[in-house]
Amino acid sequence: MPAKRQPIEYSEASAQVRAVYDDIMATRQTDWINDFWKVLAHDPPTLRRIWSNIKEVMGPGSLDPLTKELLYVAVSASNGCQYCIASHGAAARNKGMSEQQYSELLAIVGLANETNRLVTALGVDVDARFL
Amino acid sequence: MPAKRQPIEYSEASAQVRAVYDDIMATRQTDWINDFWKVLAHDPPTLRRIWSNIKEVMGPGSLDPLTKELLYVAVSASNGCQYCIASHGAAARNKGMSEQQYSELLAIVGLANETNRLVTALGVDVDARFL
Amino acid sequence: MPAKRQPIEYSEASAQVRAVYDDIMATRQTDWINDFWKVLAHDPPTLRRIWSNIKEVMGPGSLDPLTKELLYVAVSASNGCQYCIASHGAAARNKGMSEQQYSELLAIVGLANETNRLVTALGVDVDARFL
Amino acid sequence: MPAKRQPIEYSEASAQVRAVYDDIMATRQTDWINDFWKVLAHDPPTLRRIWSNIKEVMGPGSLDPLTKELLYVAVSASNGCQYCIASHGAAARNKGMSEQQYSELLAIVGLANETNRLVTALGVDVDARFL
Amino acid sequence: MPAKRQPIEYSEASAQVRAVYDDIMATRQTDWINDFWKVLAHDPPTLRRIWSNIKEVMGPGSLDPLTKELLYVAVSASNGCQYCIASHGAAARNKGMSEQQYSELLAIVGLANETNRLVTALGVDVDARFL
Amino acid sequence: MPAKRQPIEYSEASAQVRAVYDDIMATRQTDWINDFWKVLAHDPPTLRRIWSNIKEVMGPGSLDPLTKELLYVAVSASNGCQYCIASHGAAARNKGMSEQQYSELLAIVGLANETNRLVTALGVDVDARFL
Numbered sequence: 001m002p003a004k005r006q007p008i009e010y011s012e013a014s015a016q017v018r019a020v021y022d023d024i025m026a027t028r029q030t031d032w033i034n035d036f037w038k039v040l041a042h043d044p045p046t047l048r049r050i051w052s053n054i055k056e057v058m059g060p061g062s063l064d065p066l067t068k069e070l071l072y073v074a075v076s077a078s079n080g081c082q083y084c085i086a087s088h089g090a091a092a093r094n095k096g097m098s099e100q101q102y103s104e105l106l107a108i109v110g111l112a113n114e115t116n117r118l119v120t121a122l123g124v125d126v127d128a129r130f131l
Numbered sequence: 132m133p134a135k136r137q138p139i140e141y142s143e144a145s146a147q148v149r150a151v152y153d154d155i156m157a158t159r160q161t162d163w164i165n166d167f168w169k170v171l172a173h174d175p176p177t178l179r180r181i182w183s184n185i186k187e188v189m190g191p192g193s194l195d196p197l198t199k200e201l202l203y204v205a206v207s208a209s210n211g212c213q214y215c216i217a218s219h220g221a222a223a224r225n226k227g228m229s230e231q232q233y234s235e236l237l238a239i240v241g242l243a244n245e246t247n248r249l250v251t252a253l254g255v256d257v258d259a260r261f262l
Numbered sequence: 263m264p265a266k267r268q269p270i271e272y273s274e275a276s277a278q279v280r281a282v283y284d285d286i287m288a289t290r291q292t293d294w295i296n297d298f299w300k301v302l303a304h305d306p307p308t309l310r311r312i313w314s315n316i317k318e319v320m321g322p323g324s325l326d327p328l329t330k331e332l333l334y335v336a337v338s339a340s341n342g343c344q345y346c347i348a349s350h351g352a353a354a355r356n357k358g359m360s361e362q363q364y365s366e367l368l369a370i371v372g373l374a375n376e377t378n379r380l381v382t383a384l385g386v387d388v389d390a391r392f393l
Numbered sequence: 394m395p396a397k398r399q400p401i402e403y404s405e406a407s408a409q410v411r412a413v414y415d416d417i418m419a420t421r422q423t424d425w426i427n428d429f430w431k432v433l434a435h436d437p438p439t440l441r442r443i444w445s446n447i448k449e450v451m452g453p454g455s456l457d458p459l460t461k462e463l464l465y466v467a468v469s470a471s472n473g474c475q476y477c478i479a480s481h482g483a484a485a486r487n488k489g490m491s492e493q494q495y496s497e498l499l500a501i502v503g504l505a506n507e508t509n510r511l512v513t514a515l516g517v518d519v520d521a522r523f524l
Numbered sequence: 525m526p527a528k529r530q531p532i533e534y535s536e537a538s539a540q541v542r543a544v545y546d547d548i549m550a551t552r553q554t555d556w557i558n559d560f561w562k563v564l565a566h567d568p569p570t571l572r573r574i575w576s577n578i579k580e581v582m583g584p585g586s587l588d589p590l591t592k593e594l595l596y597v598a599v600s601a602s603n604g605c606q607y608c609i610a611s612h613g614a615a616a617r618n619k620g621m622s623e624q625q626y627s628e629l630l631a632i633v634g635l636a637n638e639t640n641r642l643v644t645a646l647g648v649d650v651d652a653r654f655l
Numbered sequence: 656m657p658a659k660r661q662p663i664e665y666s667e668a669s670a671q672v673r674a675v676y677d678d679i680m681a682t683r684q685t686d687w688i689n690d691f692w693k694v695l696a697h698d699p700p701t702l703r704r705i706w707s708n709i710k711e712v713m714g715p716g717s718l719d720p721l722t723k724e725l726l727y728v729a730v731s732a733s734n735g736c737q738y739c740i741a742s743h744g745a746a747a748r749n750k751g752m753s754e755q756q757y758s759e760l761l762a763i764v765g766l767a768n769e770t771n772r773l774v775t776a777l778g779v780d781v782d783a784r785f786l
Contacts (some may be wrong), residue, residue: 004254004524034258036250043365049449050246050372056442057238062231067198068239071205075243077776078206080342080604083250084243085776086261100193103567105202106776107188110574112206112215114769115181119167119214121732121740121761123135127165130217131397135655174758180580181765187573208383211473211735216383234436237383241443245376252339252347252368262528266516266786296520298512305627311711312508312634318704319500324493329460330501333467337505340468342604345512346505348523362455369450370461374468374477377443381429381476385397389427392479393659470645473735478645496698499645503705507638514601514609514630528778558782560774574770581762586755591722592763598726599733599767607774608767610785624717631712632723636730636739639705643691643738647659651689654741 007038017041020051027055034087066095070105073097077109138169148172151182158186165218197226201236208240269300279303282313289317296349328357332367335359339371400431410434413444420448427480459488463498470502531562541565544575551579558611590619594629597621601633662693672696675703682710689742721750725760728752732764 010021010033020041021033040047058068069092076084089102097105141152141164151172152164171178189199200223207215220233228236272283272295282303283295302309320330331354338346351364359367403414403426413434414426433440451461462485469477482495490498534545534557544565545557564571582592593616600608613626621629665676665688675696676688695702713723724747731739744757752760 032260034261036246036253036255039253039255040249042361043369045449046365046369049369049446050249053242053442053446054246056438057235057242061235062229063201063235067201068235070194070198070202071236071239072243074202074205075209075240076247078209078772079244079247080772080775081247081251082775082778083255083257084247085778086257090261098193099566103570104188104192104194104199106773107567107570107573108199108202109206109776110769110773111184111188112203113210113772114765115167115185116207116210116212116215117733117735117768118171118181118761118765120212120735120737121764122167122170123737123740124167124170124214126214126217129163130165130221173754174762176580177758177762180577180762184573184577187569209379211379211382213382213385216385230435234439237380238436238439238442240383241376241380244379245372248340248342248375249368249372251342251344252371254344254347294522296523297517298508298515301515301517302511304623305631307711308627308631311631311708312511315504315704315708316508318700319497319504323497324491325463325497329463330497332456332460332464333498333501334505336464336467337471337502338509340471341506341509343509343513345517345519346509348519352523360455366450366454366456366461367464370464371468373446373450374465375472377429377447378469378472378474378477380433380443382474384429384432386429386432386476388476388479391425392427392483471641473641473644475644475647478647492697496701499642500698500701500704502645503638503642506641507634510602510604510637511630511634513604513606514633516606516609556784558785560770560777560779563777563779564773574773577766578770581759581766585759586753587725587759591725592759594718594722595725595729595760595763596767598729599764600771602730602733603768603771605771605775607779607781608771610781614785622717628712628716628718628723629726632726633730635708635712636727637734639691639709640731640734640736640739642695642705644736646691646694648691648694648738650738650741653687654689654745 005039005042007035008041009038013041014044016044017047020044020047023055024051036083036087066092066097069095070097070101073102074105074109077106078113136170136173138166139172140169144172145175147175148178151175151178154186155182167214167218197223197228200226201228201232204233205236205240208237209244267301267304269297270303271300275303276306278306279309282306282309285317286313298345298349328354328359331357332359332363335364336367336371339368340375398432398435400428401434402431406434407437409437410440413437413440416448417444429476429480459485459490462488463490463494466495467498467502470499471506529563529566531559532565533562537565538568540568541571544568544571547579548575560607560611590616590621593619594621594625597626598629598633601630602637660694660697662690663696664693668696669699671699672702675699675706678710679706691738691742721747721752724750725752725756728757729760729764732761733768 010018013021024033024037025031037047040050069088072088073085073092076088141149144152155164155168156162168178171181200219203219204216204223207219272280275283286295286299287293299309302312331350334350335347335354338350401410403411406414417426417430418424430440433443462481465481466478466485469481534542537545548557548561549555561571564574593612596612597609597616600612663672665673668676679688679692680686692702695705724743727743728740728747731743
């Protein structure tokens with residue numbers, strides 16, 4: 001196997017992998033699977049496990065679906081994961097994120113990274129009022 | 132000066148620093164300043180500059196104030212900044228964040244950090260559909 | 263010099279650089295040098311120093327050679343260094359890493375990144391029993 | 394609820410949480426639960442989900458149990474998570490990790506972080522032979 | 525709008541954006557703007573804010589201009605931001621950074637990343653003498 | 656051995672460890688060793704190796720000694736290593752760093768972390784002029 005794993009298409013996938021692909025498409029109400037899942041498919045238990053986590057964590061809860069995607073995009077932007085920004089950014093746009101909202105999100109990601117370093121480097125103790 | 136800078140209280144602050152403290156309290160409608168600003172006050176231009184950035188970025192926009200705080204908390208949690216989690220977590224609770232919402236936010240932060248690494252390590256190319 | 267340093271081939275290298283290249287090839291029992299070393303060669307003392315560190319740290323010890331490479335790959339995957347995943351991944355495969363083992367390694371890297379964030383964000387104190 | 398969540402002891406836990414605690418103790422053949430789980434217990438679905446992931450990923454596979462723990466410790470050390478180093482370090486010692494092996498592990502974590510930065514900063518392209 | 529924002533050239537920019545471009549060129553005594561600013565221009569308030577921060581932080585102070593650029597390059601190299609290494613590396617070279625100095629800077633970045641992890645993983649307490 | 660390694664004092668150190676301690680004190684012209692080295696001493700080859708690296712990288716070169724310490728402090732601040740900020744901050748102060756210079760250094764560290772994230776998240780391609 002080459003060092004870089006290639007996407008496994010539905011037509012060449014095992015029954016175990018197809019079952020996950022089918023659930024992704026049914027849950028997302030689409031007939032398309034993005035390549036993250038197709039590459040993860042080289043390791044079927046991990047494919048199943050990660051999808052199960054995503055489905056549970058990003059499913060209905062007390063945070064609305066758009067806010068959940070915005071949080072995912074923000075963490076991914078902070079970590080510099082281009083693929084994740086692209087995929088969760090697309091999901092966020094599908095759920096209503098405007099370009100103006102995306103700009104504000106990026107501004108917060110940048111500023112939080114700045115103040116996170118300042119606070120940590122200065123070793124500021126947490127105020128008693130926050131405890 | 133010791134290696135660790137101590138908070139500068141209002142009573143001992145210069146006029147330049149007091150002006151920023153006053154604006155923070157007026158903007159936040161409170162009579163209290165948390166220690167991050169009091170430690171930053173050893174460098175008045177940075178105190179003024181960072182406050183100005185926070186005021187602008189976290190001020191009214193197309194994302195509502197609670198969502199903005201949630202994004203700030205999520206990035207801070209991803210970066211492991213305890214002070215920032217505590218201070219922006221308090222701000223988020225003041226704006227309505229429930230404990231259930233905070234739990235869901237942490238779950239997203241954790242999972243995004245997991246999938247960010249998997250995607251990057253696997254070197255998955257961004258799907259043409261996302262470009 | 264352009265911003266991006268190009269590999270320095272053996273034929274154009276100084277005697278000082280060739281001595282390191284020779285030691286790399288002799289130690290690894292190969293006649294090939296990967297580009298990391300050829301780019302480091304623009305700074306001969308750093309080339310010699312880093313190779314000396316790698317040779318010592320990755321040499322015989324109480325951890326077997328495969329385990330050492332797996333650890334190197336895991337840290338590189340966690341840090342998102344594609345080159346290092348590719349080069350140390352190749353070394354690990356040469357020492358016997360199977361694709362199934364690589365899948366399990368990636369799963370651990372992803373999960374550790376998730377729980378590392380959860381533990382740190384929640385500020386869990388280390389249990390007395392661990393001290 | 395205070396900003397910092399306190400451990401939930403077995404005696405005060407819900408049936409849902411106790412079921413996870415019971416499974417952790419049975420799987421690990423111990424009568425003790427470390428505080429990470431007791432703090433996660435404020436969010437029972439996350440407690441159950443993370444434990445399920447750990448149980449699957451760290452369970453029997455093609456990598457032996459000690460190697461799996463060493464990888465977890467290495468990623469945690471690279472990320473600077475003291476709690477995770479302590480808890481997975483204890484697990485690794487229980488599975489046979491010697492102090493000499495731990496020293497070698499830390500040396501690899503340090504060196505990988507050094508070369509990861511050098512490779513990325515120099516922008517070295519992946520050698521064709523690695524692809 | 526596509527997921528990836530394209531540079532906005534001067535000829536197609538709004539008056540608000542042109543004012544920032546003009547100030548960048550005047551401050552830097554050049555007739556050229558690099559693409560970071562042209563991509564930020566999709567969000568004019570952020571363009572203005574970030575430029576204002578850079579102008580203030582990188583302007584005259586008690587650290588000389590070359591040292592300031594070296595620090596910017598070092599942090600960017602540590603974070604693996606290729607664009608920032610290229611842009612601030614060019615600025616540093618314009619201010620006199622030699623290739624030998626750049627090599628020494630990279631060596632420090634690499635080594636600091638190694639010892640930072642060792643210190644943190646070992647949990648070394650700060651010596652009383654440093655406090 | 657407990658999970659956290661304690662400093663090994665000179666009086667209890669082996670001849671091999673004392674030789675490194677002696678070289679550190681002679682090189683630094685002091686009769687004091689900070690705890691990082693005393694904790695590393697549990698692994699004598701790593702103690703010797705890391706000291707050898709520090710001595711070489713931080714020794715005389717084309718960057719002056721103060722600039723080298725400033726770069727070390729900046730990377731450590733960006734990585735949030737409190738011990739390293741304290742120890743290399745003390746070294747920088749000994750070499751002449753003023754409190755004003757330290758404030759400017761921190762401002763650059765913070766701002767670089769902000770713009771590094773913005774550039775990476777926006778996926779800005781490196782300008783041809785920088786290549």
